Amino acid sequence: MALKMVKGSIDRMFDKNLQDLVRGIRNHKEDEAKYISTCIDEIKQELKQDNIAVKANAVCKLTYLQMLGYDVSWAAFNIIEVMSSSKFTYKRIGYLAASQCFHEGTDVIMLTTNQIRKDLSSPNQYDTGVALTGLSCFVTPDLARDLANDIMTLMSHTKPYIRKKAVLIMYKVFLKYPESLRPAFPRLKEKLEDPDPGVQSAAVNVICELARRNPKNYLSLAPLFFKLMTSSTNNWVLIKIIKLFGALTPLEPRLGKKLIEPLTNLIHSTSAMSLLYECVNTVIAVLISLSSGMPNHSASIQLCVQKLRILIEDSDQNLKYLGLLAMSKILKTHPKSVQSHKDLILQCLDDKDESIRLRALDLLYGMVSKKNLMEIVKKLMIHVDKAEGTTYRDELLTKIIDICSQSNYQYITNFEWYISILVELTRLEGTRHGHLIASQMLDVAIRVKAIRGFAVAQMAMLLDNAHLLAGNTQRNGICEVLYAAAWICGEFSEHLEDPLQTLEAMLRPKVTTLPGHIQAVYVQNAVKLFAAVLTRRETAGEKQAAQETTEMLIEKLPQFVQSADLEVQERASCILQLVKYIQKLQAKEVSVAEEVTALFAGELNPVAPKAQKKVPVPEGLDLDAWINEPPSESESEDEKPKAIFQEDEPKHSRPRLTELDEQELARRREARKQEQANNPFYIKSSPSPQKSYQDTPGVDHIPVVQIDLTVPLKVPGMPISDQYLKLEEERRLKQKQEKKDKKKKKKKEKHGKSRRHDSAHTESEEDIAPAQRVDIVTEEMPENALPSDEDDKDSNDPYKALDIDLDKPLADSEKLPVRTHRPSRTEGLKSPDVDTTAEEQRPKKSKEKDKKKDKERKKSKEEKKKKKRKKSAPTEELEEEEQQHQGEQAEDKISTEDTSEAKEAKTNDVPAAVPTEQQPLEAVPLSEPESPKESEKDQEESKSSKHKKKKHKKEKEEKKSKKKRHRSENVESEAAVHNGTAEEEEEEPLPPMSNYCLLAENSYIKMVYDIQGNLQDGSQVVVSVIFENNCTDFLKSMEFNVLDSLNTRLVRPSGASVHDGIAVPFQLPPGVSNEARFVFTVQSIVMPQKLKGTLTFIVKTEDGSTHEKLDFKLHFTCTSYLITTPCYSDAFAKLLESEELKVNALKLDSINMPFHHLLAKICFHHHFSVVERIDSCASMYSRSIQGHHVCLLVKSGDNSVSIDAKCNEPSLLSHVLEEIKQTFTTAS
Amino acid sequence: MIKAILVFNNHGKPRLIRFYQYFPEDMQQQIIRETFHLVSKRDDNVCNFLEGGSLIGGSDYKLIYRHYATLYFVFCVDSSESELGILDLIQVFVETLDKCFENVCELDLIFHMDKVHYILQEVVMGGMVLETNMNEIVGQVENQSRLEKSEGGLSGAPARAVSAVKNMNLPEIPRNINIGDINIKVPNLSPFV
Secondary structure (H helix, E strand, O other), rough: HHHHHHHHHHHHHHOOHHHHHHHHHHHHOOHHHHHHHHHHHHHOOOOHHHOHHHHHHHHHHHHHHHHOOOOHHHHHHHHHHHHHHOOOOHHHHHHHHHHHHHHOOHHHHHHHHHHHHHHHHHOOHHHHHHHHHHHHHHHHHHHHHHHHHHHHHHHOOOOOHHHHHHHHHHHHHHHHHHHHHOOOOHHHHHHHHHHHHHHHHHHHHHHHHHHHHOHHHHHHHHHHHHHHHHOOHHHHHHHHHHHHHHHHHHHOHHHHHHHHHHHHHHHOOOHHHHHHHHHHHHHHHHHOOOOOOOOOHHHHHHHHHHHHHHHOOOOEEEEEEEEHHHHHHHHHHHHHHHHOOOOHHHHOOOOOOOOOOOOOOOHHHHHHOOOOOHHHHHHHHHHHHHHOOOHHHHHHHHHHHHHHHHHHOOOOOHHHHHHHHHHHHHHOOOOOOHHHHHHHHHHHHHHHOOOOOOOHHHHHHHHHHHHHHHHHHHHHHHHHEEEEEEEEHHHHHHHHOOOOHHHHHHOOOHHHOOOOOHHHHHHHHHHHHHHHHHHHHHOOHHHHHHHHHHHHHHHHHHHHHHHOHHHHHHHHHHHHHHHHHHHHHHHOOOOOOOHHHHHOOOOOOOEEEEEEEHHHOOOOOOOOOOOOOOOOOOHHHHHHHHHHHHHHHHHOOOHHHOOOHHHHHHHHHHHHHHHHHOOOOOOOOOHHHHHHHHHHHHHOOOOOOOOOOOOOOOOOOOOHHHHHHHHHHHHHHHHHHHHHHHHHHHHHOOOHHHHHHHHHHHHHHHHHOOOOOOOOOOOOOOOOOOOOEEEEEEEEOOOOOHHOOOOOOHHHHHHHOOOOOOOOOOOOOOOHHHHHHHHHHHHHHHHOOHHHHHHHHHHHHHHHHHHHHHHOOOOOHHHHHHHHHHHHHHHHHHHOOHHHHHHHOOOOOOOOOOOOOOHHHHHHHOHHHHHHHHHHHHHHHOOOOHHHHHHHHEEEEEEEHOOOOOHHHHHHHHHHHHHHHHHOOOOOOOOOOOOOOEEOOOOOEEEEEEEEEOOOOEEEEEEEEEEEOOOEEEEEEEEEOOOOOEEEEEEOOOOOOOOOOOOOOOOOOOOOOOEEEEEEEEEEOOEEEEEEEEEEEEEOOOEEEEEEEEEEEEOOOOOHHHHHHOHHHHHHHHHHOOOEEEEEEEEEEEEEEOOHHHHHHHHHHOOEEEEEEOEEHHHHEEEOOOEEEEEEEEEEHHHHHHEEEOOOOHHHHHHHHHHHHHHHHOOO | EEEEEEEEOOOOOOEEEEEEOOHHHHHHHHHHHHHHHHHHOOOOOOEEEEOOOOOOOOOEEEEEEEEEEEEEEEEEEEEOHHHHHHHHHHHHHHHHHHHHHHHOOOHHHEEEEEEHHHHHHHHHHHHHHHHHHHHHHHHHHHHHHHOOOOHOOOOOHHHHHHHHHHHHHOOOOOOOOOOHHOOOOOOOOOOOO
């Protein structure tokens, strides 16, 4: 061994360390890759050695190589080895490497769970810190689930250094394991008021991050944050809180009103720019949320805009940038106040800083109006010409298109101008956005019918000059425009002045260099143009010319037939045949134009992109159902080869479509139309309700816009849009003049000069009449489309899972899974949580994610249950139910109490209780509505256990339906029953049990109580007290107080003295019972204790009220410090072997109850779980809240039971045994 | 949330990379290249914010960077972080490096990448700001180095001696030359309180 060590350290001497590696790489600049690969080989050798120092050194080097881009995931296992070193130095290296290269896909990550848990609980705070830091980078859903509880415990660590890390990492845990949010939230909230500023800041950080995604769930924290905002001096915290308020105000306008004042004060007072900026931002958010009808806030808006203007004018580019950014937020709701700063923003477009220019562009988007659109776009076009970098220019291009097309072309008054702008944009070199321009062209041409004539002319010009666009291969992006141009020219060929010329342009040899999909459109639309040419020639009677055109087509089309692109080839050869056929007809002097045109008859309507999705599935249509019976497998195998041959045959005899005679064609068309008319899925051309207005005048009735001949159409490359600007100005001036004239007539007495000034300003946007009558066709949607917005939601959003209601009281089923063991299933007897581990994990995930759905489901489930109750349910169902039930219950048992949870529990819930053997029926508090059932139940007690369980279930369901917490006796008793007898249905049924025992009683009130340990806090127990009103009067103002001992104290709200009682948070009408919980801190748990206490209350009778009191003694048994904890049988065996445990024994005589009853009782009353049971012998385990192990070996003999016990605290053990003995002596 | 922290020099060589979201190695390198490309062509007197590159983030993300002498410190953050706050945080980080390394220069970052990571871990954890108080950060870093020293360090004395011997045999290796001018100058900006 020693020799090995020496050898190891000698080896180490020749290893490179990180510095050597870096130096080596720097010295091998020429053959770096080769050098590194030899280094990696060395590292691999080092990793094979046993010496952990060598390994750590190797891993450290790997981390460096990872930064250089080398994949080091192959060393994942070695990294884990280094992580598990006991030395901090190596551990830190391991965790660093892991945080750099582990991710959810790393398979060995699951091996780390226990190591991380160990490190988290390390006594050295830096071990814990390093583990937390590492975990924050590679936490997976599994790790999050397994470690959530441990991390939650760390949130209350004594060291602030650990606390703040634990708080921060909780956010990552929530993201990966959303179920942990609710149980952990109360503690997180607590940390908002942590004495350490770092922890506080971390908590604010996490809550802000959570609230940003789902603000509505955090509204209730607003007062707390408000307090923090006014008290904190830490700018980081302030900024976070102010940002958070920005997210909350849209949901709660009242909050906004409250915020305005302190925020305005901060704006005036703070010297920190970052804080000022965030304040302005939040004020903006507040104002947005208040936007309507709050005239008195115009001052705040002015303040913000003013401050922002100062920022924008600042020489610091950062402030300028942020100023613009915030300005764009104001713009959305208060465009007027921003528009007055247009000069400043246009100025920013000239800034040398691209970020600032982009921000200014964003602002422009919101600043355009009908009035200034042309002017602004002109400025932008100038910038497009000047811009040198392609990215910024592309950004400009998209912005121009965005600005113009926003809200359905709202601001465009002259579409000719817009088309010219688009055409001008095609001259941009090397832009990526050709398709964007193309789609705009198509959109405008299709939807703005009035513009088609002009658009077609422009497109024809583009096609004519296509060589300019497509000539340069580098300009490839822009040739997409030709796609649109060809389609528009073809589709609206009736508007073309000279279709032949365009047709010729489209058939030039150069076209074959274009991308395939564009060529395909060319070919298709060439035929449309051909049809147009034929029509014109034939109507003009120029048959010769028509034939020439046909010949030209036959001559040119073969170049496309040869295309390598399948689509082009297919279309071309198909069309070539068609044209040849036409030629034949033409030779026979038949006029064909009408027929050819008919090929393309009908108009295409714009269809909304989502239309297909919105078509509702008609009732009774099941798309997944088989239409015909699926062929059996053997059959299909036999027939497969046959089918191939059969299919081949008809192919040859299939008639060619082109050979159909016209009559047949017409008939088919008619039939198809008929079919379409009857087919609900076909999107008809008939007007849908929302666009009915636009179809009323037919296409022909729309006035075709006269083309302004002053526009030099034929000169490409000359900006023409400027012309429109002038024209537009003139036109507006004219309009204005006209209006003025009208006004003049009306009010002649007014002074001319001031009036002009007036009218220029008061002219609202609506006054600007569009240049031509324009119908903007809305996109079609199928009739009765579903108005759903589902398609806008992203189902993959990880934050959605965190949309969890945090104000609802915590249900037991939601507790964080506490580290559990999986008992072996091979044994005849199940440990209590056999189903828990499995059941708990499966349904839980889905359970919480959609709470709302769950509620609904619960309702329906309940209804089902009701139905079931009426029938005697089939056994199968019952078993299933039971199993499920058992899972839930067991979960309840192993889950633990939480202080905060206990607080929540003091809400008005009415738990029901089950009569027990120990307690006579009348002694048990009941909620009113359930009392009749109770007696019924008593009678039924003798019935089979199945029935009984079902009854429990029933009750539980009822409680659920009332949305009340159901942590009450019957539930637990049943869980306990199952503990011992899960699979022993044939055995005798167990009597119901309760742990609630009498605390005190008088003629007014009765109290029963139960004590439960709190695993998450080793020093606390929770006392649940059920108060029941025994009299016919109203009881109120109940106050619960105990005399604290040194060891055990009642946890009182902060600020209260030790003599103050705790108010019971409810009142009791006659006959009603309710449960309240009180938390006690305990120091030593080895001895049972009794505390004296008093309950004071007011009895309100008809003739006044009297003060009453009731003294009681709270008995803290040692049992109440035990928590049911499941245990593996092998872990149990190991535990027994360890020498730390002290032995004790107990013998119970004259016990004549079935063994499983006995076990169940121990399980239930004393919080044990069965580890293993063989015949009449069983081992049991439990753990105290302070971590003591208690092991029992229970043997049953004739009429007697012997219990051998082991525990690492003899005093605790003897008391527990004493209490067990007590249970059985009093009971039997 | 902070999505990534990148430190690279004027030539785009990475000196520290810390992604708080998983990217495969080649993607990481591509992001570094793209970020370097974006940042390096900007003058020193333009603003320190950049709309996120196409690779990292999306519209919600921003690059916030500072340029010190030969190094760029780039933080990629989403909209929940205050822009000016992050600028201050970079300052805090660099000042902390300056304290821990005593006049930090690029070479410190080159040869002690691990240590830089440990310092960063005290500032940012899992993409969230952990501590902004420099004294607290320095204190924790020093405590941990002390702990490491008490354990004997990673490469104990023998290894160091050997590495010295190894280097003696190669006198032509240029060691620690011209570091004088690449000290990162930490301008006196208003500290973040």
